[in-house]
Amino acid sequence: MLSVSVEVPGEAPYHLQPRLSGASILPSKIEVRLAKADEQVTWTSLEYTSKANNKLAATTTTTTTKKVDWDKLEAEVKEEEEVVDGDAVVNRFFQQMYGNGDEDMRRAMMKPYVESNDTVLSTDWKDVGSKKIEASAPEGMEWEYR
Structure with missing residues (x-):
């Protein structure tokens, strides 16, 4: 859920709390896209400044700024985020599994990790919860603790 509160001097505060369905949630950021109600209005800033009026610095004047292809920029950023090595993919998978799991799954993942070095x-707490987990090596290999 996103919570937004807008306070305009002399008016009652405006509160908006929409449930999000199209938000992109990544490890480093949360991306939320909102559409402007009036496409003719150009915002010079989202923050209030003494030079701006009290409507979120909205102006209807045209400016000679460079057009940015936001879709192209977004595609480039997503492409950069997807370019990761094999270890990073595996680590991200386990982080997502741990983060999305219930309490029993998280305990089931941590207990063997700690006890078996x-x-x-x-991921099965019923299997590992009541017994000691010993270190084990893959078949054909020998475990050596250093």
Whole structure:
């Protein structure tokens, strides 16, 4: 849910709390797109300044600014975010699994990780909750603690 409060001097505060359905949630940011009610209005700033009027610095004058292709820019940013090495993909997968899991799944992932020196992975708390987890090496290899 997004919560927005707009306070205009001399008027009652305006509160908006829409439930988000199209927000992009990434590890480093949350992206929310909002459409302007009046496409003819150009905002020079979202923040109030002494030079601006009390309507979120909205002006109807045309400016000679460089046009930015926001769709192209967004595609470039998404492409850069997707270019990651294999370890980063695996780490992101486990972070998402841990973050989206319930309390039992998180406990089931942490207990074997700690007790086995990061050699055993489980998501089943019923399986690992009541027993000691020993370090184990893949088949054909030998576990050596350093």
